[in-house]
Amino acid sequence: MASAVLKFSVVLLVIGVCVADVSHLYQNTPVTEVCLGCICQAVSGCKQGIQCDGDHCGLFHITWAYWADAGKPTINNQSPDAPDAYPNCTNDPRCAALAVQNYMKKFGQDCNNDGRVDCYDYMAIHKLGGYGCSGQLPFNYVNIFNQCVATFAGHQG
Numbered sequence: 604m605a606s607a608v609l610k611f612s613v614v615l616l617v618i619g620v621c622v623a624d625v626s627h628l629y630q631n632t633p634v635t636e637v638c639l640g641c642i643c644q645a646v647s648g649c650k651q652g653i654q655c656d657g658d659h660c661g662l663f664h665i666t667w668a669y670w671a672d673a674g675k676p677t678i679n680n681q682s683p684d685a686p687d688a689y690p691n692c693t694n695d696p697r698c699a700a701l702a703v704q705n706y707m708k709k710f711g712q713d714c715n716n717d718g719r720v721d722c723y724d725y726m727a728i729h730k731l732g733g734y735g736c737s738g739q740l741p742f743n744y745v746n747i748f749n750q751c752v753a754t755f756a757g758h759q760g
């Protein structure tokens with residue numbers, strides 16, 4: 604348990620630093636670092652070395668359609684039309700995190716009707732997409748997400 608939290612913290616730090624890196628380019632990043640980290644944890648375990656598998660790539664399990672909706676961000680100024688632009692971005696933690704931010708800027712909404720748009724909504728949108736985020740979420744996905752958020756809420760006091 605302790606080592607799982609530690610591993611996650613390392614990845615969170617990497618993503619956090621990277622998000623901070625590009626924040627001057629993207630003024631409003633709706634998703635906080637803890638929220639990004641907990642979505643990552645829920646969707647993939649946020650383990651290093653995760654590559655493309657079936658229809659999704661990287662730590663955030665991003666599909667081609669999701670990446671396209673996020674405005675096709677790329678690494679190293681690669682053309683978004685290059686055949687490997689999608690895997691190259693989504694397998695890169697910083698570019699993948701940027702895709703999540705862009706996606707949420709576009710599709711952010713109050714999925715659970717609690718009167719605000721917050722991390723729970725982003726978690727639902729990440730899994731169900733921008734057009735069906737009030738639907739049923741996999742139990743395990745929500746469970747890991749909730750545990751993660753609770754862990755970090757506790758640490759932040």
Ligand SMILES: *[C@@H]1O[C@H](CO)[C@@H](O)[C@H](O)[C@H]1NC(C)=O
Pocket residue numbers: 678679680681687691
């Ligand atoms: C995209 O990924 C491939 C395979 O890892 C690599 O050879 C290539 O240099 C990458 N392209 C860019 C622009 O980073």
